Amino acid sequence: MELDSRWANIMAKLVDETAFRINKAIDYIDDNLHNKLCLKGLSDISCFSLHHFHRLFQTLTGQPPGFYIKRLRMKKAITLLCGRKSLPISQVSELCGYSTVSNFSKTFSEHFGVSPSSVKKKLNIGNIKDYNQIIHNELADSKLKDNLNCESLSRFHNSCCELLGDAVYDQLLSAPDIKTEEIGDISYMYSRHFGSYKPEDIRHFTARHFSYAHEIYKLFPETKMLGIFLDCPNFTPHEYCRYDAGITIPDGFEEFKLIGKRKIAAGLYATISLEIPLRLTRYIWCFFRAEWLPNTSYEVDYRPSFCEYMPIKDVPITEKLKVKFYLPVSAAK
Numbered sequence: 001m002e003l004d005s006r007w008a009n010i011m012a013k014l015v016d017e018t019a020f021r022i023n024k025a026i027d028y029i030d031d032n033l034h035n036k037l038c039l040k041g042l043s044d045i046s047c048f049s050l051h052h053f054h055r056l057f058q059t060l061t062g063q064p065p066g067f068y069i070k071r072l073r074m075k076k077a078i079t080l081l082c083g084r085k086s087l088p089i090s091q092v093s094e095l096c097g098y099s100t101v102s103n104f105s106k107t108f109s110e111h112f113g114v115s116p117s118s119v120k121k122k123l124n125i126g127n128i129k130d131y132n133q134i135i136h137n138e139l140a141d142s143k144l145k146d147n148l149n150c151e152s153l154s155r156f157h158n159s160c161c162e163l164l165g166d167a168v169y170d171q172l173l174s175a176p177d178i179k180t181e182e183i184g185d186i187s188y189m190y191s192r193h194f195g196s197y198k199p200e201d202i203r204h205f206t207a208r209h210f211s212y213a214h215e216i217y218k219l220f221p222e223t224k225m226l227g228i229f230l231d232c233p234n235f236t237p238h239e240y241c242r243y244d245a246g247i248t249i250p251d252g253f254e255e256f257k258l259i260g261k262r263k264i265a266a267g268l269y270a271t272i273s274l275e276i277p278l279r280l281t282r283y284i285w286c287f288f289r290a291e292w293l294p295n296t297s298y299e300v301d302y303r304p305s306f307c308e309y310m311p312i313k314d315v316p317i318t319e320k321l322k323v324k325f326y327l328p329v330s331a332a333k
Contacts, residue, residue: 020258021046022060023192025053027262030230033073034097039065061194062239073097074111074147075235076302077104081120082131082235083300086332089116095302113142148235163283168276172287178272180298180329186264187253188226188246196238224248227307228264233282234289246306265303269326277320281307288327296329303328 025042042065043053057065073096080092087095093104093116108116122134135144161169171177226246233241249261270288285305293300310322 017258018056019060019192020260021048022053022057023260025057025065026061026192027260029069029072032097033069033076034095036097037069070107070111071240074108075231077108077116078112078119078148079232079235079300079302081116082123084302084330085120085124086299089120092116112144112147114139114144147237164280164287168274168280171274172272172284172292178270178292180268180270182266182268183264183326184266185251186226186248187251187261188228188244188248188264189253189259189261190228190244190246192260193243193245194241196241220248220250222248225309226264227281227309228262229285229305232285232305264306267301267303268329268331270298270329271324271326273322273324275312275320275322278318278323281323281325284323284325285327288325293327293329297332298329299332301328301330 025046028042028045029037039054040050043050046053046056048056054065057063057068061068063071077092077096080087080095081089084092089105090101093101096104098104098107105116112119118139122138123131135142135148164172224247226244226248228244228246230242230244231240244262246262253261270292272284274284276284289300305328306326308324308326309317310324311317312321315321
């Protein structure tokens, strides 16, 4: 496929070979938390020496790779323990890459200051009032408050109508507007943001992608703009959150060698389509988890949530746009 000079210049601005190579290792970690991971293997994936890999990984993510892997495993563990009550602890341990339940329990207890069984028994993200009360009272001496953002759900619960506005909130309360859909794998290329989901950061980051998405539409008229939330802010300290701004591409698309490419995993998703300001998108996830999910037979699955963004003609994207939300769910066993 031949690219004109204008298109080549646009894509050149996005290319950062170091970030591309480190992100290849990050993507491998995300896809293989249930398997044994070694730093030498990850450095080979990124085509850096072990020394340079360690240094560049920490520069990009703010964390040493060993700590990063442990933190992701702990995030996955507590997400499953709070949201997938049907899973036994032994299966959670296995899904998080631990060969024995005792090793898993020891690491979990050291990281959070509380045992996996206590979290599974006491914490249920579907009940926000009890969730926050337990963390701040029964489990106040644990390290949960240092490793979770439990306040965000509490703030939403107390002022959801004010945050969203009556019109959006009433639409969310209308059950027929929320559907469940089975979707297939979605291939996309991405730019990745590390750090807090501050509204101004995400607005700037997303606007940057809208600026060149129009060029991609010329190649692929059916392409879609996506926002992929690789970390749930409720279970990840803000400084460690990751966000992909993605553009869908056909399977097997091999142009732009230094642009990261990933897939959204096929599965069941709860969905709703809204026309809202970009700044309100983060509160929709809180509504899904805090108010919709507890009244269903579903559990949150451990796959990234994502949005599909569609501009409204003659309306600035910062003012309002069409957004379709996808929350990964599974049927409780």
